[in-house]
Amino acid sequence: MAAVGAGGLAVVSAAGVAFAAPYHESPAPMQIGYTDSSNAQVAYDWEGDTNAPLGTWQDETDQLHTSRVYATFDLTGFASRRIIGGKVSFREQSAAECPKRAIEVWRSAAVTQTPTWAGAPAGIEKLAQAGDSTYCPAELVFDVAKSSLDDALEDDGRITIELRVPAQHESDLSYGRRLNWYKRLKLSVTYNSLPAVDEDHLYNGGFPCREQAHYPALPAQRATLQAVGTDADADALRLDVGVWPVNDPAARVELSQERGQSGRAVTVQVPDTALADGTTYAWQARVSDGLDTSGWSRTCYFTVDRTVPPAAQVTSTNYPTSNNGSTPVGELGLFTLSGGGNPDVVGFVYGWESIPVTGCGYGDLGQLVCPDPVTVPGTVPTDVPGGTAALTLNPPRDYLNTLVVRSLDRAGNRSAETRFEIRVPDTDPVVTVVGDQPDWGDEATVRFTPHAGVTPVTEYEYRLTGGAKQTIPAGPDGTATVTFTADDPEGYQLSVRSRSANGWVSSEGLWSLHFYHQPPGVSSTVYPDNWEPSGGVGVPGTFVFSPPSNWAEVTEYRYRFSADPEFQTVAAGPDGTATIIWTPTTSGFEFVDVYAVRPDGKQSYYSNSYNFIVA
Numbered sequence: 156m157a158a159v160g161a162g163g164l165a166v167v168s169a170a171g172v173a174f175a176a177p178y179h180e181s182p183a184p185m186q187i188g189y190t191d192s193s194n195a196q197v198a199y200d201w202e203g204d205t206n207a208p209l210g211t212w213q214d215e216t217d218q219l220h221t222s223r224v225y226a227t228f229d230l231t232g233f234a235s236r237r238i239i240g241g242k243v244s245f246r247e248q249s250a251a252e253c254p255k256r257a258i259e260v261w262r263s264a265a266v267t268q269t270p271t272w273a274g275a276p277a278g279i280e281k282l283a284q285a286g287d288s289t290y291c292p293a294e295l296v297f298d299v300a301k302s303s304l305d306d307a308l309e310d311d312g313r314i315t316i317e318l319r320v321p322a323q324h325e326s327d328l329s330y331g332r333r334l335n336w337y338k339r340l341k342l343s344v345t346y347n348s349l350p351a352v353d354e355d356h357l358y359n360g361g362f363p364c365r366e367q368a369h370y371p372a373l374p375a376q377r378a379t380l381q382a383v384g385t386d387a388d389a390d391a392l393r394l395d396v397g398v399w400p401v402n403d404p405a406a407r408v409e410l411s412q413e414r415g416q417s418g419r420a421v422t423v424q425v426p427d428t429a430l431a432d433g434t435t436y437a438w439q440a441r442v443s444d445g446l447d448t449s450g451w452s453r454t455c456y457f458t459v460d461r462t463v464p465p466a467a468q469v470t471s472t473n474y475p476t477s478n479n480g481s482t483p484v485g486e487l488g489l490f491t492l493s494g495g496g497n498p499d500v501v502g503f504v505y506g507w508e509s510i511p512v513t514g515c516g517y518g519d520l521g522q523l524v525c526p527d528p529v530t531v532p533g534t535v536p537t538d539v540p541g542g543t544a545a546l547t548l549n550p551p552r553d554y555l556n557t558l559v560v561r562s563l564d565r566a567g568n569r570s571a572e573t574r575f576e577i578r579v580p581d582t583d584p585v586v587t588v589v590g591d592q593p594d595w596g597d598e599a600t601v602r603f604t605p606h607a608g609v610t611p612v613t614e615y616e617y618r619l620t621g622g623a624k625q626t627i628p629a630g631p632d633g634t635a636t637v638t639f640t641a642d643d644p645e646g647y648q649l650s651v652r653s654r655s656a657n658g659w660v661s662s663e664g665l666w667s668l669h670f671y672h673q674p675p676g677v678s679s680t681v682y683p684d685n686w687e688p689s690g691g692v693g694v695p696g697t698f699v700f701s702p703p704s705n706w707a708e709v710t711e712y713r714y715r716f717s718a719d720p721e722f723q724t725v726a727a728g729p730d731g732t733a734t735i736i737w738t739p740t741t742s743g744f745e746f747v748d749v750y751a752v753r754p755d756g757k758q759s760y761y762s763n764s765y766n767f768i769v770a
Contacts (some may be wrong), residue, residue, distance in 0.1 A: 157754050162271065162495050164183075166575075168436045169382075169481075170743070173715065174430060175329055175347060175388060175390040175391075175444035175445045175446045175447075176298075176543070177239050177254075177345045177346065177347055177387075177446065177720065178345070178346055178347060178348070178388055179345050179346075179762065180232075180233075180343070180345070180346065181341055181342060181343045181345065182228045182229055182230070182232065182342065182691065184226045184227060184228055184340070184342075185227045185228060185229050185267070185313065186200075186225070186226065186227040186266060186267065186268050186269055186315075187200070187223060187224075187225070187226040187269070187339060187340060188200040188207075188224075188226075189201060189208060189209070189223060189224045189225070189236050190222055190223050190225070190269075190270060190271055190272040190324060191208075191220050191221075191222055191272060192221040192272045193208045193218060193219070193221075194220075194237060194272070195271060195272040195273075196271050196273055197552065198269040198270055198271045198274075199269065199270060199618050200267075200269050201224070201268075201336070201339060202434050203336070203511055204337075205336055205686075205761075206248040206249070206333040206334060206335060206336050206337045207222070207224055207333065207334045207339075208220065208222040208331065208332075208333055208334075209222055209223070209224055209258070209318055209319075209320065209323060209331065209332050209334055210222065210251075210305040210320035210327075210330045210331035211320070211325065211327060211328050211330070211331045211334060212251075212331040212333075219326075219328070219368050219510040220231060220394070221272075221326060222642070223275065223317060223319045224317070224318040224319075224334065224340060225263065225266065225270060225316070225317050225318075226315070226316050226767065227265060227266055227267070227287075227313055227315040227316075227392065228314050228316070228337075228339040228728050229312060229313055229314065229342070230307055230308045230312050230313065231308070231312040233304075233308060233344060233346055233444050234308065234312070235348070235387070236346040236347065236349065236370050236381065236387070237347050237348075237349055237350065237446075237447055238301055238304045238305055238308070238318070238345070238346050239301060239345040239346055239347060239640070240298065240299060240300065240301045240304070240344075240345045240509035241299035241301075241303075241304050241342060241343060241344045242295040242296050242297065242299060242342075242343045242345075243260055243282070243283070243297045243299055243316055243340065243341070243342055243411055243521060244294065244295065244297070244338075244340075244341045244343065244468050244719070245294075245295060245334050245335070245338055245339065245340045245341065246292065246293075246294045246295070246331050246334065246335040246337075246338040246342050246371055247291055247292030247293055247294075247295065247333070247334060247335065248292055248332075248333040248336070249292055249332060249333045250291045250292055250332040250336040250598050251329050251331045251332060251639070252291045252329040252330075252333075253288075253289070253290075253291035253688050254287045254288050254290075254291060255287060255290075255329050255330055255331070256285055256286060256287055256288050256291060256332075256547055257284075257285070257286060257287075257320050257321050257324045257330050258281040258284065258285045258295070258318060258319075258320060259283075259298075259318070259320070260281070260282045260284065260297045260316065260317070260318060260321050260458075261277060261278045261279070261280065261281050261282060261315060261316070261317040261318075261319065261474045262278070262279045262280050262303055262316065262317070263265065263275075263277065263278050263282075263315045263316075263317040263623070264276035264277050264278075264279060264284055264317065265307070265310065265313040265314065265315045266315050267309040267313075267519045268330065270383065270754045271617060276315060276317075276669070277709070278317065279723070280303060281392065282298075282299050282300070282303060282316075283297035283298060283299070283485060284321070284390070284406055285297070286400075287411040289471050290564065291332075291333075292332070294338075299342070299425075303342065310464055313663075314342070316342060318334075318340065318561045318692055323423055324710045325341075333727070335516070336479065336734065337415070338533065338576075339509070342567045347388065347444065347446045347447055348386055348387035348388045348390075349386075349449070350385065350386040350390070350392055350417075350442045350443060350444045350446075350447060350448070350449050351384065351385050351448050352382055352383070352384055352385075352440050352441060352442055352449050352450075352451075352452040352619070353382070353383040353384065353385055354452055354453055354459060356382065356383035356420065356520060356522065356693040357381070357382050357383075357440060357452055357453070357455050357456055358379075358380075358381040358382075358420065358522045358523060359371060359373065359378070359379070359380050359381070359438070359456075360373035360378060360457060360523070360525065361377065361379065361515045361522075361523040361524055361525025362375045362457075362765050363456060363740045364453070364455035365455060365456060365457075365723075366453060366455065366456065368456075369421075370435060370456040370457055370458050370761060371456075371457045371458070371632055372458045372459075372460045372564070372565040372566035373457050373459060373460065373566055374459075374460060374461060374566045374567060374568055375427035375428075375430045375459050375461045376423035376427040377525070378424070378426060378427065378430055378436075378459065379422055379423075379424055379425075379523050380398070380410075380423045380424075380438055380440070381419065381420040381422050381423075381522050381523060382394055382420065382421060382442070382452065382676050383419065383420050383421070383520055383522070384415060384417060384421060384442030384449070385418060385653060386417040387418050387559075388444070389417050390417065390444035390445070390487045391412050391413070391414045391415065391416070391444070391445075392414075392416070392417060392421060392442045392443065392444055393411055393412065393414075393442065393443045393444075393445070393545070394411065394415050394421035394422075394423060394438070394440060394442055395409055395410070395411050395441050395442070395443065395448075395584065396409065396411075396412075396414045396423045396427060396438055396440050396443075397409050397438060397439045397440075397451065398410065398412045398436055398437070398438040399436065399437055399438075400431075400434050400435070400436055400437075401435045401436065401437050401456065402434075402435075404437075408741065410423045410425065411423070415768045417443070418520070419443070419520055419521045420520050420521040420522035420523075421721055422523075427461075430459040430461075431459060431583030432459055432460065432461045432462055432739055433458070433459065433460070433462075434458070434459050435456060435457070435458045435459075436456065436457055436458075436459065437455070437456050438454070438455055438456075438457075439452050439453070439454050439509075440456070449687060452685075458540070460564060460565065460566035461568070462499065462564070463564075463568050463569070463570055463571075464497060464499045464500045464502065464562040464563065464564045464568060464569075464570045465494070465499075465562060465570055466561075466562060466570045466572070466573050467492050467493065467500075467503050467560045467561060467562045467570060467573045468492070468493040468495055468573070468759065469490060469491070469492055469493075469558065469560050469575040469633045470490070470491050470493075470541060471488055471489055471491070471575070471577075472489050472491075473486060473488065473489050474488040474489070474490070474577050475577070475762060476575065476576055476577065477576040477577055477578045480759045481577075481578040481579065481580050482550070482577050482578065482579050482580070484580050484605075484606075484607075484608035484609060485581060485608055485609035485610065485655060485661070486657070486659065487547050487548065487549055487580055487657060487659055488546075488547070488548045488550065488558075488577070488697075489545070489547055489659055489731070490545070490546040490547075490548060490558065490575070491533070491536070491543055491544075491545055491546075492505070492537075492543060492544045492545075492546060492560055493542075493543045494537055494541040494542060494543070494562055495538070495541065496541045496542075498540040498541040498563075499540070499541070499564045500537060500540065500542075500562045500563070500564065500565040500570075501528075501529060501530030501536060501537055501561075501563060501564060501565050502528065502529075502532055502534055502535060502536040502537055503534065503535055503537075503544055503560050503561065503562055503563060504528075504534045504543065504560070504569060505533060505534075505535070505546065505558060505559065505560045505561075506533055506558075506559055507536045507548075507550065507556055507557065507558060507559070508557050508563060510533070510555070510572075511533060513526075513531050513533070518652070519716065522586040525545045525567075528564075528565070528566070528567035529563060534563065545657070545733060549658065550577065550579045550661060550665075550693050552579070552662055553579050553580060553581040553582065553583070553662040553681075554578060554579060554581075555576065555577075555579075556576070556578075556579055557573070557576045557577075558573075558575040558576075558577070558677045559572055559573070559574055559575075559576050560572070560575070561573070565740070566740045575753075580632050581606065581661075581662060582606045582608075582609050582653075582661040582662050583606055583661060583662050583663060583664035583665075584603045584604060584605060584612075584615065584651050584652065584653045584661060584663055584664040585604040585605075585606065585607075585664065586601055586602070586603060586604075586651060586665075586666035587601065587602050587604065588600070588601055588602075589601065589602050589636060593641045594641075594670065594689065594705060594706075595641060595642065595644060595670040595672060595757075596640070596641065596642050596753070596755070596757040596758060597640075597641050597649075598638060598639075598640055598641070599639055599641040599668065600636055600637070600638045600639070601636065601637055601649065601662075601666060602634055602635070602636045602653075603617070603627075603629075603634060603635045603636070603651055604633070604634050605629075605633045605634070605653055605661075605747045606653070606661060606664075607648060608736065609632060609653060609654060609655060609661055610655065610658065611656050612629045612633040612653045612654065612655050613628065613634050613654055613655050613656050614626055614627065614629055614635075614649050614653075614654045614657060615627050615629060615651050615654070616651065617637065617649060617650065617651040617652075618649070618650050618651075619639065619647060620643060620647045620648055620649075620720045621648070625643060629653075632711075633660055641668060641670075641749055644670060644672065644758075645762045646667065646668050646669040646670055647667065647668040648665070648666075648667050649665070649666045649667070649668075650663050650664070650665055651663070651664045651665075651666075652664070668691070670760075671705065672705035672759070672761050673704045673705055673706075673759075673761070674703060674751075674761040674762055674763035675700055675701060675702060675703055675709070675712060675749050675750065675751035675759060675762075675763050676698070676699075676700065676701035676702070676703075676763065677698060677700055677701075677747065677749050677763045677765035678699050678701070679696050679697060679698045679699070679765075679767070680696075680697065681694065681695070681696035681697060682696040682698075682745075682767040682769070683767065684765055684766055686708070686766075687768065688742075688768045688769065688770035689767070689768065689770055690739065690769055690770055691739075691742065691769065691770045692739055692740060692741060692742055692769065693738060693739070693740075694738065694739070695736050695737065695738040696732070696736070696737055696738070696739075697734060697735075697736055698735050698736075698737060698747065698765075699732055699733070699734050700725070700732060700733045700734075700735075700749050700751070701711040701732045702727075702732070702751055702757055703751055704750060706759075707752065708731065708753060708754055709727045709731045709735070709751045709752065709753060709768060710726065710727055710739060710752055710753065710754045711724050711725060711726050711727055712725050712747070712749055712750065712751055713750045713752060713758065714735070714747055714748065714750075715747065715748050715750045716737060716745065716746070716747050717742075717744075717745050717746050717747075718740075718745075722748075739769040742769045742770060743761060743765070743768065743769060743770070744766070744767075744768055745767055745768070745769055746764055746765060746766045746767070747764075747765045748762045748763070748764050748765075749763045749765065750762045
């Protein structure tokens with residue numbers, strides 16, 4: 156049903172649903188035994204496989220005995236639970252005469268050990284009784300009133316149950332019986348653990364409960380009220396939340412959320428259309444498991460703010476707008492953000508080109524967790540509400556950059572965008588190779604030099620071929636060198652930025668290194684690679700190996716003919732060439748694979764696979 160109250164609060168209240176079923180627990184007896192009138196000073200603990208006597212019975216010598224059964228149970232485990240009732244049960248093993256039955260169940264003064272006939276505890280109240288029945292022996296179950304269990308719990312936490320035959324039949328042998336040793340006497344307590352609200356875990360709109368001003372200010376769409384309920388039975392819980400405008404308590408309405416989990420935050424969302432701008436609301440929570448309902452929690456407060464603050468004003472003392480020229484080289488931008496005196500503005504959120512979306516997360520109990528709007532990265536508070544904030548920023552790239560700013564209020568509402576465009580000159584560091592252009596496998600050294608006008612540079616941050624970023628300090632002249640072995644056949648990409656003492660980070664300089672891999676040369680006059688049969692079986696051929704065109708020095712060659720299982724080595728002459736003589740033993744298609752090897756042991760990346768046909 157829809158309920159409408161003053162202050163604009165209109166909510167839906169759900170009817171309660173029963174979740175919990177009563178629970179049953181059977182505490183082990185602290186004491187269980189029986190008495191014997193013929194041995195009035197002796198207590199008999201009920202042990203082993205003895206079937207306990209009840210009423211009058213006759214032993215093998217025809218002597219008569221009268222017995223009562225006692226069992227004591229500890230109820231202190233139910234002190235924090237609501238006892239609903241209980242049952243006493245036992246099984247008859249045998250009966251003197253069926254259908255004769257007369258049994259009374261009493262609550263007696265609590266004992267700590269099995270009493271004697273002479274020292275029997277006084278009866279406090281008769282709990283139940285059973286009369287004649289055509290069914291025997293039978294399993295008997297008796298109700299125990301909630302009040303009896305509560306009284307015993309309040310007395311000393313113990314209850315002693317006594318079974319006896321009524322006085323008018325107690326000496327009559329025909330009413331005697333034996334109780335089964337395995338089932339003995341059992342007490343089952345029906346209870347429900349009481350649900351409770353965890354007062355330390357109440358949340359509104361992602362902020363902890365606050366009972367005193369300065370109350371959390373929430374945008375209407377984030378009026379998320381949460382409470383953690385606890386229930387030892389782990390029942391599903393219903394959360395009830397009472398909400399009212401603080402200036403009109405009579406307008407209180409209640410909202411409910413079913414199927415909450417014990418120990419986890421349960422959420423009630425107040426519809427944003429139900430809340431009035433600028434109004435402070437109070438709320439309380441309680442939980443129910445369908446059988447029992449907790450009391451109301453302490454009172455929490457929040458204020459609704461759905462008013463968007465005015466747009467920010469952005470100015471700079473050293474960065475002209477893009478219409479007025481470029482910014483100075485290597486100098487950080489000084490910006491002033493203003494709320495124009497509007498006290499609703501408490502900070503600003505900013506970013507280059509766009510403003511990242513930030514939001515709330517969830518805590519370990521499932522509760523919404525929202526940061527203070529002016530404490531997240533990319534925000535800055537005003538000096539006073541409606542005042543100003545100063546920013547010192549480094550543009551992320553050269554040429555056109557746009558600083559985007561929005562005003563923030565206490566609730567996190569954002570204003571429309573203010574865009575401030577600037578033109579930033581190129582400040583890329585200069586990357587040059589020290590010495591000759593490195594070939595594949597060479598040791599390469601590159602030098603970083605500051606861009607003209609960027610001073611003083613203290614360090615460089617660079618990344619080589621997609622590796623991790625590394626930092627190297629600059630020398631007194633602002634330069635730095637990096638040395639590496641250029642052994643990646645795919646070549647290298649290097650990116651670098653300079654960092655200056657004033658905090659300036661330059662735009663990114665790029666440098667690349669590519670290799671043009673050439674295989675060694677192979678030639679033969681007897682066996683040319685023209686796909687025409689030549690030479691013949693037993694006809695020796697001379698093969699000449701020559702260096703790759705971009706290699707200055709070769710010390711040897713590694714080669715393998717098609718029939719060879721392993722590579723062989725031949726030394727290069729002073730001119731870098733080598734000659735071998737090879738004689739085929741079969742005709743047909745043949746090839747030789749040849750690698751060149753430099754003095755440092757580096758083998759050419761590609762081999763020359765020389766193909767020919769033996770006639």
